[in-house]
Amino acid sequence: MLGHSVLPLTERDALAALSERHRASLQRYFERRIKSRVDAEDLIQEVFLRLARRADFQSIEFIDGYLFEVAASVLQDRLRHRKSRSLDLHDEYREVDSPTDFSPERVLIAKESVGQVVQALHELPEHIRMAFVLHRFEGMRHPEIAQRLGVSVSAIEKYIIRALTLIKKRLDGAP
Numbered sequence: 001m002l003g004h005s006v007l008p009l010t011e012r013d014a015l016a017a018l019s020e021r022h023r024a025s026l027q028r029y030f031e032r033r034i035k036s037r038v039d040a041e042d043l044i045q046e047v048f049l050r051l052a053r054r055a056d057f058q059s060i061e062f063i064d065g066y067l068f069e070v071a072a073s074v075l076q077d078r079l080r081h082r083k084s085r086s087l088d089l090h091d092e093y094r095e096v097d098s099p100t101d102f103s104p105e106r107v108l109i110a111k112e113s114v115g116q117v118v119q120a121l122h123e124l125p126e127h128i129r130m131a132f133v134l135h136r137f138e139g140m141r142h143p144e145i146a147q148r149l150g151v152s153v154s155a156i157e158k159y160i161i162r163a164l165t166l167i168k169k170r171l172d173g174a175p
Helices: 009-034 037-053 063-084 104-123 126-136 142-149 153-171
Strands: none
Touching: 009 037, 009 063, 037 063, 104 126, 104 153, 126 142, 126 153, 142 153
């Protein structure tokens, strides 16, 4: 019998009754914490899946409270999973954000622009270039760079502004 649950009818009925009675409150519980209706639905399914895996779930005395303990556990597992994979730091890929024109002309323009940036960086004094590279390419914050180069945070801010100004001039075609 394909498509039928392996649960006996009485367990399926008990789960269906629990689902009917608590689905709306579980939906609100998850949506208040994760702000996504679709993810909330997935989490609700996971709650009932975990409950169905317990052979003795019908013998739980305070099933309503237990259901929300499971919900809290499911939510904690989801948050732990997202954090461990830094999923909240990623943006969803959208076609409109990505250029799809890789014509030879566009590639040449991009290469020339990169060359202009590199040339501008080489024109900068070493300490300014280092501050800019550490900030833009290494992702370091101004105080870290200031400490590393032995100058004030204000000096680092000025160095980066100077580097950006020169790069902008070069990209705009100014000598």
